[in-house]
Amino acid sequence: MMNVAQKILASHVVEGDPRRDSEIAIRIDQTLTQDATGTMAYLQFESMGVPRVKNELAVSYVDHNTVQIGFENADDHDFLASIR
Amino acid sequence: MVAIGAGGIDIAVAMAGGAFHIPSPKVRGIRLVGKLPKGCSAKDVILKVLEKFGTKGNVGWIFEYFGPGVKTLDVPSRATITNMGAELGVTTSVFPSDAVTRQFLAAQGREADWVELVADKGASYDDVFEVDLSKIEPLMAAPHSPGNIVTVRSMKGRKVNQILIGSCTNSSYRDIRTVALYLEGRHVADDVEVGIACGSRQVVNMLAADGSLAILVQAGCRILENACGFCIGAHMSPRTGAISLRTNNRNFEGRSGTKSAQVYLVSPETAAASALAGKVVDPREAPVAAVPAPKAFPIDDEMFLYRKTARKGVRGTEIVRGPNIAQVPAGAPLPADLAGIAAIKVGDKITTDHIMPAGARLKYRSNVPEYAKYVFEPVDSAFHDRCLANKADGLANVIVAGESYGQGSSREHAALCPMYLGVRAVIAKSIERIHNANLVNFGIAPLRFADPADYDRVDAGDKLSIPGLRAALEKGAERVTVENLTKKTTFEVLAGFSPRQIKLILAGGLLAATAPKK
Numbered sequence: 001m002m003n004v005a006q007k008i009l010a011s012h013v014v015e016g017d018p019r020r021d022s023e024i025a026i027r028i029d030q031t032l033t034q035d036a037t038g039t040m041a042y043l044q045f046e047s048m049g050v051p052r053v054k055n056e057l058a059v060s061y062v063d064h065n066t067v068q069i070g071f072e073n074a075d076d077h078d079f080l081a082s083i084r
Numbered sequence: 085m086v087a088i089g090a091g092g093i094d095i096a097v098a099m100a101g102g103a104f105h106i107p108s109p110k111v112r113g114i115r116l117v118g119k120l121p122k123g124c125s126a127k128d129v130i131l132k133v134l135e136k137f138g139t140k141g142n143v144g145w146i147f148e149y150f151g152p153g154v155k156t157l158d159v160p161s162r163a164t165i166t167n168m169g170a171e172l173g174v175t176t177s178v179f180p181s182d183a184v185t186r187q188f189l190a191a192q193g194r195e196a197d198w199v200e201l202v203a204d205k206g207a208s209y210d211d212v213f214e215v216d217l218s219k220i221e222p223l224m225a226a227p228h229s230p231g232n233i234v235t236v237r238s239m240k241g242r243k244v245n246q247i248l249i250g251s252c253t254n255s256s257y258r259d260i261r262t263v264a265l266y267l268e269g270r271h272v273a274d275d276v277e278v279g280i281a282c283g284s285r286q287v288v289n290m291l292a293a294d295g296s297l298a299i300l301v302q303a304g305c306r307i308l309e310n311a312c313g314f315c316i317g318a319h320m321s322p323r324t325g326a327i328s329l330r331t332n333n334r335n336f337e338g339r340s341g342t343k344s345a346q347v348y349l350v351s352p353e354t355a356a357a358s359a360l361a362g363k364v365v366d367p368r369e370a371p372v373a374a375v376p377a378p379k380a381f382p383i384d385d386e387m388f389l390y391r392k393t394a395r396k397g398v399r400g401t402e403i404v405r406g407p408n409i410a411q412v413p414a415g416a417p418l419p420a421d422l423a424g425i426a427a428i429k430v431g432d433k434i435t436t437d438h439i440m441p442a443g444a445r446l447k448y449r450s451n452v453p454e455y456a457k458y459v460f461e462p463v464d465s466a467f468h469d470r471c472l473a474n475k476a477d478g479l480a481n482v483i484v485a486g487e488s489y490g491q492g493s494s495r496e497h498a499a500l501c502p503m504y505l506g507v508r509a510v511i512a513k514s515i516e517r518i519h520n521a522n523l524v525n526f527g528i529a530p531l532r533f534a535d536p537a538d539y540d541r542v543d544a545g546d547k548l549s550i551p552g553l554r555a556a557l558e559k560g561a562e563r564v565t566v567e568n569l570t571k572k573t574t575f576e577v578l579a580g581f582s583p584r585q586i587k588l589i590l591a592g593g594l595l596a597a598t599a600p601k602k
Contacts, residue, residue, distance in 0.1 A: 001206045001208070002204055003113065003148055003150075003203040003208070004180050004201055004203050008178070009109070018109065023582045023584070029085075031095050031098050036312075037449065039450040040093075040452075041093070041099075043409070043450070044096040048100050048595075053099040054099065058099050064312045070447060072406070072451075075450075076408070076409070078406065079403065079406065081404075
């Protein structure tokens with residue numbers, strides 16, 4: 001008998017036993033970034049040398065640096081659009 | 085589904101197909117009974133949960149909502165509760181997928197995607213806390229913490245300068261339509277500024293179609309962009325010493341862009357009722373009818389840009405890099421002995437907004453050397469220069485902190501930029517989950533005082549040495565001894581890292597441990 005959280009985790013655990021270990025590893029289906037922290041996530045992904053995302057769905061949401069004072073924000077948005 | 089906050093590099097690993105590590109979760113059942121009274125809404129429920137559990141001490145927990153009260157909450161209400169649940173420091177919050185979820189998906193044209201997911205009869209929880217929705221009253225999170233809960237009743241009549249409605253916590257059609265119903269036919273008070281930020285273009289279109297947008301404009305509200313906006317201090321900073329009521333989820337000091345501002349987090353109902361008076365008003369005094377769940381949402385997915393990555397025979401887009409997009413810095417392996425200095429000593433509940441401010445600094449996030457100039461700016465603006473000077477002297481920088489270090493937003497820059505400045509260890513009384521993971525990801529050892537009283541015996545500027553740290557971690561040491569060379573004392577700190585965490589700390593971070601050598 002499992003509660004909702006246990007059911008979801010049970011179908012995703014790839015390492016460790018939640019009842020015994022202090023840390024477990026789970027498979028990730030979807031990832032979501034926003035534009036302020038996302039550029040670094042994608043720069044780091046790029047430096048790993050993996051040509052294409054391997055998870056089911058990777059979404060880059062742009063809703064933080066929308067005020068755009070100076071060139072930096074718009075450049076980040078162009079970068080994020082171009083790496084898709 | 086569950087959604088878990090994480091630093092960017094953990095996202096990058098997940099995108100590369102790697103697994104994500106979390107503390108083995110314990111599950112706390114939050115049993116909901118009854119039904120919310122008029123004038124109260126989901127925001128007041130999560131504020132009630134925060135009142136009980138606070139913003140620290142919940143690391144490694146998942147909060148699962150269950151019980152007969154669940155079906156009285158529509159999906160946007162559940163979203164408000166689980167969204168702000170992040171402020172508890174929990175791994176995630178979850179609701180079951182039931183008939184209400186099914187109706188929401190059907191209204192989105194996605195009924196085929198619905199799957200029922202409820203707790204089994206007889207399923208248990210590691211702990212249970214009951215919330216009677218019918219006893220909920222309007223609440224507020226007072227400055228400067230989402231866990232600092234007071235009743236609206238106790239603040240009634242206090243003058244308010246600014247009211248901002250929106251953010252990921254409260255910007256649904258239900259939320260903004262409710263505000264429009266409060267403001268219909270009326271005007272906000274003369275000396276208060278009111279801003280509305282809807283959650284999406286879809287919400288704006290729905291409010292335009294049913295006349296709500298006109299109500300809001302005619303009532304004197306400023307219509308803001310559909311963005312995080314005021315929450316992250318990107319705009320709408322209040323005047324000096326202002327009292328600002330906001331419907332978002334974080335009111336850390338200075339986050340609004342005005343250090344002296346007093347930000348209170350409230351429900352859309354409390355915000356709307358108070359906007360009319362220019363003072364804190366209990367929304368139960370003149371409540372409006374509940375907004376029914378829409379039978380169909382007008383779907384607008386025009387703003388999705390789909391994959392254009394290069395594959396066989398198809399050229400991808402060229403990656404565009406403006407001048408502010410800099411190289412990702414690499415970490416260096418941990419030295420055999422740590423010859424360090426306490427570069428700063430901070431108190432309890434230091435948030436990632438203290439460590440790495442957003443607002444006007446947010447635009448530097450793609451440029452670590454530039455953004456690193458602002459580490460701890462709200463607390464000690466000399467930190468950056470001091471760290472670089474220590475680094476030049478061959479000393480590793482150590483951050484000394486109190487309880488619940490690293491609360492709040494997941495921004496990994498709060499670890500990445502200190503790494504760049506030569507921070508090699510944090511010694512704190514306790515550290516929050518996401519920030520702990522981010523520190524490890526960037527090769528910074530997250531050590532904890534074995535005896536919290538030792539915190540009082542260390543000062544900023546003390547030379548701290550941990551000889552043989554590398555070897556001790558390699559052996560999986562539970563504790564290591566720190567020598568305070570300045571005070572001529574020693575104290576113990578807790579390590580006890582998993583083999584994976586040890587590997588990352590020794591290598592100088594996740595990228596150093598796994599990136600292909602160029």
